[in-house]
Amino acid sequence: MLARPGLPSFDYIRASTAQEVVRLLKEHGEGARLMMGGTDLLVRMRQGDVRPKIVVDVKHLPGMSEILYEEGAGLTIGAAATMNQVAKHPAVRAHYPLLAEAANSVASYQVRNRATVGGNLCNASPCADTTPAILALEGRLVLYGPNGERELPAKEFFLGPGQTALQPGEFLTAMRFPQLPSGSAGKYLKLGRSKAGDLSLVGVAIFGFPDETTSSGYRFRIVLGSVAPVVLRALEAEQVLASQPPGDETFALAAQRAMEAATPIDDVRGSAVYQKAMVRTLTLRGLRDVWEQLAGRKE
Ligand SMILES: Cc1cc2nc3c(=O)[nH]c(=O)nc-3n(C[C@H](O)[C@H](O)[C@H](O)COP(=O)(O)OP(=O)(O)OC[C@H]3O[C@@H](n4cnc5c(N)ncnc54)[C@H](O)[C@@H]3O)c2cc1C
Incomplete structure (x- = not known):
């Protein structure tokens, strides 16, 4: 058109x-x-x-662009904070580097100066780049409406392409993130048609941390973008990583499970078969990266 x-x-x-x-x-x-x-x-x-x-x-409302971090309480980001503000913020970079990395992967520097994280969520595109990281970090969304304020886990916000759980008269004011487990690490990998700021064909966010309650001693969260009507958690892959010792064999099996969870469709930007194969490749790459970070921190 x-x-x-x-x-x-x-x-x-x-x-x-x-x-x-x-x-x-x-x-x-x-x-x-x-x-x-x-x-x-x-x-x-x-x-x-x-x-x-x-x-x-709504971007000039009080607090809409604020980024506040408090040790123990976690991070609050106003819905209108831009991608560049988030990607460059010292507390985000220090404590939530996965989120900084995801924000920095959006479009070009110029677009990131205007584009907001809240707008990325409210647009509810399955290929939004910040959504996988926000789900992996178990973010919560602050909504304001006729009955005042309410908070919703980010994973409950997305109902379908372009569809959200916003009720009539409601809007997004902020995103909140809990304090992350100590020794955690994350990685966002994005595949687009070009490196010059394209929408993602596949996006994979991986977040891992030591967890004594699992058999493997670690817990990983894997979130896939662009390969289903909504961004999705690869729960079976996560289960593999919780139950089997970390290492290449386990990572390969988890990447396979992540691929099986993806339900992409053929479109102008790539075939479903290609996108599924890329989910496996990026998940494996991401797991190796996160594991290197985790292992490095343990020493
Ligand atoms: C050239 C170009 C490249 C792009 N590349 C990428 C990319 O690589 N990755 C990516 O993820 N996206 C990309 N995008 C899409 C876009 O930049 C992002 O989705 C951006 O984060 C949207 O934020 P915004 O503030 O501009 O949203 P807006 O356009 O202001 O709003 C987006 C939607 O949310 C609604 N809305 C706005 N504010 C609120 C609120 N407070 N509460 C409820 N609803 C609200 C609006 O009505 C609209 O429907 C690209 C866009 C362009 C033009």
Whole structure:
């Protein structure tokens, strides 16, 4: 489809309170769209996929771009923090490097200056790059709506491509992450058609940490992007890693299980067979990387 010459006309409202956002969403329903960086929304409006009468800019609300880390309590990231802010933040880099790596894998530097982590989640694309890391870190989403604030585990937020658990009048204000287990390590691997900022064809986030309650002494979380209608945890692969001694044979079996969990479809960017094979390759590569980090930290 050819791009339209310009955006259709709409009213722009820069909201200044959360209550105002809720009121506007209730008043205008489908006719209102929220915006933060606009890197998804404005493209879709220009393509004619969505035609809001009003665009409500929520990125200037108090706290929406804040990044706060407190030892013991964990990390809170305002929904409108940009990819570059997250990728460069000293506390994120020091304590949640998997998240910094995922944010830094999005598009180009210029896009990362506008694109927000919250927008990436709310767009609910199965190929969103920050979602696998957020699920692997067991993040929680803070939603504000007509009944005030509620928190939802990130894994319950995604209902299908472009579909979220947001209720009418609700919007995302922040993401929260627990303090991570000590000695943990993570890796995000992304395969796109080009290295110059393409959407992912396959994304794999791996997070591992020592855990005395498992037979292997370790627990891993493996989250796959772009290979199912929603980003998914490869639970059978995780089970292999919890029950068998870490090493190449176990990693190969876990990578195989991750591949079996993936249900990609053929599309213009790659065949299903290729995507499945790449899930196995990237999972194996990621597990070896995380294991090297874990083993290094143990010495
Ligand atoms: C050239 C280009 C390259 C890209 N490459 C990548 C890539 O490599 N990886 C990747 O993952 N993405 C990529 N994207 C997609 C996009 O940049 C990201 O999804 C980005 O993080 C979206 O954030 P945003 O702030 O721009 O969202 P916006 O466009 O502002 O909003 C996205 C969606 O969320 C809704 N929304 C906005 N704020 C809220 C809120 N607070 N609560 C509820 N709903 C809300 C909007 O109505 C809209 O539907 C690319 C986009 C472009 C244009």
